[in-house]
Amino acid sequence: MKTEGKKNYRELAEATRRFLLTNILRCGYVDEEGNLCGAKMKGMGPSGTNKHDRYRCADTKCSRVSRRADLVDKAIEIVVIKVLTDQYSAVEPEDKQWYGEESLAKLRARQQEIKESYKSGIFSLAEYLEFKDANDAQISESESDRKKFYAEQSAQNFLSGFSEDKWHEDYDMRQKRKAVATVLSAVIVHPLPKGRARSAQFDPELLEPIFKAKSTE
Template sequence: MGAPLPLDYREHRYLLTGVLRCGRPVAGGGVCNVPLRTKKTKDGKRHIYFCPGQDVGGCGGVARRGDLVDFAISELVLGQMELAQYTDVDDAPLWTREEELTDVEEQLEELTRQWRARNISNNLYFRNAADLESDIARLRAEKNKIMGRAERQRASMVTDIKEIRRRWYLPEAEGGLPLSRKRAHVREMLHAVIVHPAGKGRATFNPDLLEPVWME
């Protein structure tokens, strides 16, 4: 019948133990909601997520191929992580003094035009130009610092999620993410996944029958 889930969900043999719950409707409304267990197929090549029988608290009405469920939910989680990454990129530090810099640069240009037209003295020009040039240099340095930091932050975020996706499906021996880390990413994104019945017989796998319950 498959091993029952431990109460603390520290089952690390499969990606979604402790996350998947039975979505078969029950009398009186609602769904079964029992955590799915796992078992191997007869040939030992695949695992199956299934709801246990009534004698152990389930309904026995839901079962899915584990590899297909793992892939479908992995893609949902990676997609949400990518979406969150681009949202975070939008929150990168912004420089908000562009208008002030433009104003000071225009003041210096106007002062220079007046000096070249001999409308102001050398003494007045160089005294005021030095202050304006100092302000421009300070504002430009601040702009470069903040925008450089923002660009590095964006690049880091993009690199991180690309690296996570690249390593997600690799075997650990080839540099793939450990199962514990993948489970941690899943747990950060999802409260649970409700697995709804697929009907009688050998129905084609339908990822739409997997209902993610996202963290808010």
């Protein structure tokens, strides 16, 4: 069970390192009874006659829909960049100070005092260790609060002042995936219409973005 989880995690890490839309794309194959496959699609490298990276339906019982990854990425990027520009380009980032800065500074000063008190003989070794442990515990709790606060703030700020340049120049794959996920809950990749050759020109009309309901506004 544990190894399985690890393996899945590694696969996902690999897939999300290289592919923008793994797990966001959904297979749009519909069977004769009208059931949509809806399975997540995974990125994969070139194989056989396919010379390009592709996304393919990850349900092995289906696997009926696949599409060139670079072209899908480009088409969806355009959609996502437009929405993010509309929503976030004018948003100013928050720059608040953590409420505990002052008490953390006091705890650190206290740490110094405790050391001095032992060196100068005011505290016995037993007292020193007792005070030191209590003070250290408070400091580490405080530091982890602080870290959490700034991490949350920067997560909230990550889309503020959004621009197309920021997307291309500042965001790594992980951040792009996160940004996509704030805009889209999925993209349905419809199969090629009957009779259309697999070599036919890429058709962005076969991609159907499913937008997230706008959260708090």
